[in-house]
Amino acid sequence: MPFSRLASVTTPTAHLGMGLAAVGRPAYITLGRDTELPGERTPEELRARTHELLDAAYAQGVRYIDAARSYGRSEEFLADWLAARPEVRDVVVGSKWGYTYVGEWRTEAEVHEVKDHALAAFERQVRETRELLGERLDLYQIHSVTPGSPALTDTELHARLAGLAAEGVTIGFSTSGPAQADAIRAALAVTVEGEPLFRTVQSTYNLLETSAGDALAEAHEAGLTVIVKEGMANGRLAGPRAPEALRAVAQEAGTSPDAVALAAVLRRPWAGVVLSGAATVAELHCNLLGAAADLDEAQLARLASLVEEPGAYWQRRSELPWN
Template sequence: MPFARLASATTPTAHLGLGLAAVGRPGYINLGREEDLPADRSVDALRERTHELLEAAYAQGVRYFDVARSYGRSEEFLADWLNGRPDVDDVVVGSKWGYRYTADWRTDAEAHEVKDHGLAMYERQRAETAELLGDRLDLYQIHSVTPDSPALTDKELHAALAEAAAGGLSIGFSTSGPAQAEAIRAALAVTVDGEPLFRTVQSTYNVLETSAAPALAEAHDAGLTVIVKEGVANGRLAGPHAPEALRAVAQETSLGCDAVALALILRQPWAGVVLSGAATVNQLASNLHAAVVDLDDDQLSRLAALVEEPRAYWERRGQLPWH
């Protein structure tokens, strides 16, 4: 498993990764993008911002980088950086297939991405990813599996994924929505020739949305590496948008709300890699302080009181505008 390279790392940030969803395209649902990104959101401007983040993350010990076919040009930006840094040979690169980017580099597009978990989509996007990342790709994930996803029952797709795994690629899946736990458990049951197909799971878990935790613990116990995304809830747990209780705990620790929110996830025994979705180098630095946050029982209790009902959380997330 490529994640053994993370497990053996000695830096405090070894289990923090960097996801490029927020900088691989001009529009996304994260709060505060008006201040985070330059007025010029051209391809070249966001390529430069992405490379700044990758340089800063690598220098501070981050070794997992996460992209996707639907994250605009994130794979391209990451590939450019890797090609320019031949000395970087100790990172783990993960991407995802199953969504097609459709916004044509616009922030006001009617649809920014289209979902398709069919075999033809996999074959097309696998070729596209291979053209950009080649043998630097370690992990390929099905993007946002839900309980009704055909990817859970398509035997031809499973065979194609197993063939990729036999060639040395790790196969995983990500989840979204209020039924994450159900999707995780269904994916854990997928086998090819009696062997589990998936080696990783990437799910949303944060101070507000904890419903996937039992299933993620089961996945960890089954030998999967758990990757946690949206740890600051698309900006709802950072800066001025954070709930008062979180801001109070952050003040007590003398660190940012984002660092506290990510630290809570790092405490989970099943959490293998926790993603930062930073759009600026300062945000990244603040996120990485999560590795040194120490929370006491009283603080943990106050944070636990912020948990929302899953459907309410995902309904609110679905209403966030693309900025």
């Protein structure tokens, strides 16, 4: 893990992080939320759920927490948790800008988030993030960069991000969509005064969607910390929804499909941190078992048969309901 704050963490589960996308707002596209979260999903109920998850994750050695401006009130919930636990100084805090949450705390909202990678959006959102997380912000990422994103060519934005880096905040980016590999390679070429701007990359990679693998290996070789998101494919690889081949390997390994799915990602030599997006403590514990799951080459080869064509994978993801 080249990112210095993460590299100093030595707990057994240091390569697993806690993502707050599923609990910072009432609606998200993860399958199974109807049984995992309370029906009302008030801010106070989700604040309590977030704190419960963070307590459990920290107790099990997780030291990276991932939020975003568009994850509803995730930064606020995280800031409250940190303020109530001043002794917790070894947690690495990451957040993201580039999407604005517009769902008005309604599960049935027609639009939940709006993307904007312009400089003005950064200036507004970094102020909002700083107001909540202050000096605890370790990593700030551009949210969901694609090959055509203006964030890759806006030199004024790059200079402002470099200024934030000079203040001690690591700068990174995340990617989404079937052209993740192209976005990663384009971002690796972004420099400010001859120095690479980005020190971390966060991308979707799981048993169904592996198309960014080679580009992530290149990013790792270039010295970036790789953070993997959506390792559970928004719930498609969890529990009874998991494909038969995954459930069979899990049974052989004496563990859960969740653990096997994340273990397969953790086996990638470039994977610095793999995020759990659990919405319950029980799910979190299943996810954390991935750090100990022992898979042989024959099992990994069987799991490789689950890979989908990127366009088909992202099309299906786009059709998942906000619930």
